[in-house]
Structures are given as C-alpha cells and as structure tokens.
C-alpha cells in the first residue's frame with residue numbers, strides 16, 4: 358500500500374516549514390516508519406543534522422532525510438516504498454513548480470502561517486495553489502497552522518479570526534514560539550530528543566499529529 362504523505366508548504370518563506378517538517382516527522386517516527394523528503398533545493402534539512410555533529414539522521418534519532426534534487430516526485434515515490442508515512446518539506450516561492458508537484462501527490466498538507474498580516478496575505482497565494490492541486494488530487498486535505506503563536510498577544514488573537522477568511526480550515530492546535538525549536542535546529546536534533554527543554558514543544562507536536570491523524 359502507498360505511504361501516507363504529509364507536505365509542509367507555504368510559498369511565503371520563513372514560516373516554519375522545515376522546523377515543523379522535521380519535528381513532526383520525528384513525532385510520527387515514534388508511531389511507525391517515516392521518511393523525510395527535502396524538496397527544498399537549498400537543502401536546509403541536511404544542514405540541520407550536520408550542525409548537530411551527527412553523522413547520520415538516525416544517530417540523532419531523526420528520520421532519514423532524502424534530498425529530492427530536481428525530481429521531488431521520484432523522491433516521494435522512493436520514500437513511499439520504504440516507509441509507512443512520508444513527510445515532505447517544500448521550498449518557498451521561487452520553486453512554486455516543486456510545491457505544485459508535491460501537492461498533487463500528497464494526502465495532507467499543513468500550511469504554517471506566522472501571526473503577522475504580511476504573512477497572512479502572502480499565504481493567500483498558497484491557498485490558490487492548493488485549489489489548483491485539488492483538480493488533479495481531489496482527496497488532498499489541507500489546514501492552515503498558526504506557528505510562532507504568542508497566546509498573550511493581541512495580534513495572535515486577531516490572527517485566529519482572520520485566518521478563517523482564507524477558505525481553508527485552521528488546525529485546532531497552534532504551535533507556540535519557543536526557544537526549543539531554535540535550539541533543536543542548532544543541536545541537530547528534534548524537540549523529542551531534548552529532554553525537559555523540549556517537553557512542551559514535543560507535546561505540542563503530538564497534539565498537531567493527533568489533530569491530523571484519523572484523517573489519514
């Protein structure tokens with residue numbers, strides 16, 4: 358049976374695609390076999406592991422990263438043969454064609470959005486790409502996911518309401534702005550391998566996974 362494919366995409370850069378792809382993949386890997394496809398030609402995920410001084414992703418308790426090179430579909434197909442689930446990190450806007458191709462193959466999509474009006478407007482273009490992808494892939498499930506949320510901030514509260522205007526469902530759980538996510542990248546590991554420092558972030562990743570599970 359084909360693997361379940363989860364993509365992280367937003368044509369807007371810097372909204373947390375790579376951070377969430379890696380940490381969600383690490384969380385899913387506790388439930389079954391997961392392959393991680395780096396569809397971003399900049400290859401940030403490979404650096405993530407290298408920064409931590411780990412020789413292999415497995416050495417850091419991370420899923421194996423497969424660099425997609427110029428052919429994301431071939432990479433997804435290859436990862437699907439070996440794993441139950443595949444998580445795909447998409448590039449920002451310059452490579453819109455890559456995101457399009459990935460969305461035509463994905464079962465589920467999370468679109469991280471930062472609590473800022475500029476990010477929200479930029480994400481509207483991504484929503485249009487989702488609608489196009491659904492012509493070829495009508496079963497694609499997609500959610501907006503508020504990332505770097507600060508619950509005390511008026512902007513974050515206002516964003517919750519404004520996101521609803523983007524014509525895609527907003528995932529029930531949000532991801533807070535936490536040092537653990539930045540430190541995880543510096544240390545070349547996921548928040549699950551950070552012990553106490555990563556505990557709240559790991560719980561948050563588990564809630565996101567629970568929200569999208571059941572829809573597999």
Ligand SMILES: Nc1ncnc2c1ncn2[C@@H]1O[C@H](COP(=O)(O)OP(=O)(O)OP(=O)(O)O)[C@@H](O)[C@H]1O
Pocket residue numbers: 369370371372373374375376377397401447448449504505506532533534535536538539542
């Ligand atoms: N929830 C969070 N809390 C704190 N920092 C975060 C969080 N999510 C992401 N970051 C930080 O924000 C920055 C951008 O994140 P990331 O690289 O994952 O975004 P991206 O969408 O993959 O960017 P690009 O479009 O350039 O590929 C990084 O420094 C990352 O550590």
Ligand SMILES: [Mg+2]
Pocket residue numbers: 374375376397401446447448
């Ligand atoms: Mg990235």
